[in-house]
Amino acid sequence: MKTKTQLQGRLGKALLQGNPLNAYVEESPVIPSSEMPMILTLDQLRPNPDNPRIGKNPRYDEIKDSIRQRGLDSVPKVTQSPGSQIYIFSDGGNTRYQILSELWQETQDQRFYRLHVLFKPWPGRRQCLIGHMAENVARGGLTFLEKAQGVNTLRGLYEEEQGKKLSLRALAQHINADGLPISFSHISKMEDTLANLAPYMPRSLEAGLGRHQIEALLSLRSTLKKLAPELPELIDCFNKTCERIDTQDYFMYDAFVDELIGLLLRDCPSLKFDYDRWLFELKVNKGKPISPEGNPGADDVLDSGVTASAQCEVNEPVSPTPHHSAPALESADKATAPLDADSPVLSEQLSPRECHDNKADAGTAHDNANKGVSTSEGAQPKPVESVSLSCADIWPLLTHQADIEHLQVQAYRTLFELSNQLDLSTSFMASSGVHSPGFITAPDNSALSLIMSAFSNGDEQLDDVSAALKHLLTGGTQADNQPVLNDAQFLLWMKLMYTLRCLFAQQRNVEPGIADDDEEFDYPPSSHITPEHILNGGDKHGNPASSGR
Numbered sequence: 001m002k003t004k005t006q007l008q009g010r011l012g013k014a015l016l017q018g019n020p021l022n023a024y025v026e027e028s029p030v031i032p033s034s035e036m037p038m039i040l041t042l043d044q045l046r047p048n049p050d051n052p053r054i055g056k057n058p059r060y061d062e063i064k065d066s067i068r069q070r071g072l073d074s075v076p077k078v079t080q081s082p083g084s085q086i087y088i089f090s091d092g093g094n095t096r097y098q099i100l101s102e103l104w105q106e107t108q109d110q111r112f113y114r115l116h117v118l119f120k121p122w123p124g125r126r127q128c129l130i131g132h133m134a135e136n137v138a139r140g141g142l143t144f145l146e147k148a149q150g151v152n153t154l155r156g157l158y159e160e161e162q163g164k165k166l167s168l169r170a171l172a173q174h175i176n177a178d179g180l181p182i183s184f185s186h187i188s189k190m191e192d193t194l195a196n197l198a199p200y201m202p203r204s205l206e207a208g209l210g211r212h213q214i215e216a217l218l219s220l221r222s223t224l225k226k227l228a229p230e231l232p233e234l235i236d237c238f239n240k241t242c243e244r245i246d247t248q249d250y251f252m253y254d255a256f257v258d259e260l261i262g263l264l265l266r267d268c269p270s271l272k273f274d275y276d277r278w279l280f281e282l283k284v285n286k287g288k289p290i291s292p293e294g295n296p297g298a299d300d301v302l303d304s305g306v307t308a309s310a311q312c313e314v315n316e317p318v319s320p321t322p323h324h325s326a327p328a329l330e331s332a333d334k335a336t337a338p339l340d341a342d343s344p345v346l347s348e349q350l351s352p353r354e355c356h357d358n359k360a361d362a363g364t365a366h367d368n369a370n371k372g373v374s375t376s377e378g379a380q381p382k383p384v385e386s387v388s389l390s391c392a393d394i395w396p397l398l399t400h401q402a403d404i405e406h407l408q409v410q411a412y413r414t415l416f417e418l419s420n421q422l423d424l425s426t427s428f429m430a431s432s433g434v435h436s437p438g439f440i441t442a443p444d445n446s447a448l449s450l451i452m453s454a455f456s457n458g459d460e461q462l463d464d465v466s467a468a469l470k471h472l473l474t475g476g477t478q479a480d481n482q483p484v485l486n487d488a489q490f491l492l493w494m495k496l497m498y499t500l501r502c503l504f505a506q507q508r509n510v511e512p513g514i515a516d517d518d519e520e521f522d523y524p525p526s527s528h529i530t531p532e533h534i535l536n537g538g539d540k541h542g543n544p545a546s547s548g549r
Contacts, residue, residue: 037075038119042101045078045115046086047094050129052150053136055143055206057095064099071111072096078117079128090120090128092135126157130178144214145198145205148190151175151182192218200242204251216253217242220260223286228271237263257282274417408438415439415452424449431456435477 079090103112172184224234241260261278431440441453475483
């Protein structure tokens with residue numbers, strides 16, 4: 001009897017303990033091998049740690065109101081990595097998880113705590129990340145920085161899987177094959193952003209600085225590297241400008257350029273550039289090499305007034321507005337060269353065939369004109385067909401500097417620079433007033449002072465020639481006193497002035513004893529020579545152009 005009682009006791013204890021194998025199965029449920037619906041609580045869910053979104057969804061409040069009123073419109077997809085007890089979102093859903101958590105804390109409503117989800121077998125980190133990026137782009141959009149960081153994470157995952165570094169093209173091919181369209185050039189800009197912009201302006205990038213604003217900044221940085229590769233100070237100025245602009249509440253490209261030029265003027269005096277020259281190099285010239293003296297090379301000044309290399313090459317496209325294909329800031333038929341006292345520029349269209357020849361002859365022609373040396377008899381200038389540039393192309397003006405005060409300061413600064421080179425800086429003083437040109441002239445007899453007095457004095461104080469010059473070029477300050485020349489005609493006037501400079505340089509070398517009626521200058525009567533005759537290649541004696549030309 002005692003033995004029977006002991007046996008029953010042991011059996012009872014065994015029944016109370018249960019089967020150890022069954023207990024193990026309950027603690028480690030089998031992970032489904034195919035998609036299946038489930039009901040999970042917020043405690044069983046977590047956001048995907050590889051989610052590229054680091055900022056708040058711009059539609060967050062709108063989505064929250066929708067979920068509060070109607071619940072979830074779509075069933076979230078979740079997955080589970082091997083060995084983990086936590087479910088994570090596989091294709092987006094992190095924003096909805098955050099909203100549901102807030103609503104649960106606010107309302108304690110079970111419909112925000114228990115969720116119907118669709119379970120997917122674990123696809124791997126790479127596919128989860130691509131799913132999140134595709135979902136975020138479709139639903140709420142990602143900032144350029146977030147996309148760049150997501151692509152950078154993808155690069156690491158691909159290279160870890162394949163055990164080697166990937167080129168940009170290979171990386172783009174892999175990402176496209178996985179269902180996320182992207183180009184290798186876009187990836188290149190993303191990597192440049194992470195390497196060259198993110199360390200210096202993280203706040204602006206995280207706030208959503210657009211793709212084409214970023215492309216414009218990268219283009220500026222590239223231009224600085226091309227201008228003078230041996231001067232790291234240029235890039236230092238760019239980085240400092242990024243840090244300064246990053247403290248502001250909004251981004252303006254023109255303000256960035258203005259701030260950058262201010263630092264370049266202060267920290268890079270070796271290039272001897274003024275504000276306007278820097279503006280030209282950054283916005284128009286786009287990084288063509290600089291001579292050691294800081295002046296344009298001979299190739300930059302042509303008799304035709306167009307930089308040959310700029311005419312034959314198309315600049316990189318940049319646009320400051322997001323979500324559109326990038327339009328080019330410059331086009332091949334709108335190239336410009338600096339226009340200053342030392343290197344005046346004329347405007348003419350060049351065909352691609354002329355680019356090479358003009359580029360080779362530009363330096364010699366310009367030097368000969370300034371020295372008064374005759375060019376070879378066989379060299380015939382090609383006729384000007386049209387003016388291809390506007391004044392705004394040659395002298396860009398920032399929008400916030402187009403008021404009277406800024407223009408007066410610019411006029412005085414330009415005049416001071418010119419007069420200082422002529423040792424006449426004491427002949428002019430700054431002036432303000434709504435009708436002032438920005439300067440006044442001191443009474444002296446220098447040619448520059450006499451000419452500029454036409455623009456600083458009232459019309460009643462001018463002689464006929466000065467008044468006509470002012471009326472021709474600038475007009476007056478009254479509404480009915482418009483200039484005679486429009487912008488295109490003004491450029492022709494500048495071309496005429498440069499042509500006369502070259503002509504007079506030649507004429508200064510004429511021997512004093514030669515008179516106009518000598519044989520060398522015995523031209524036919526003017527009625528025999530027409531402008532069309534000259535433009536068509538006829539010679540100075542009225543003979544037509546040869547058929548072999």
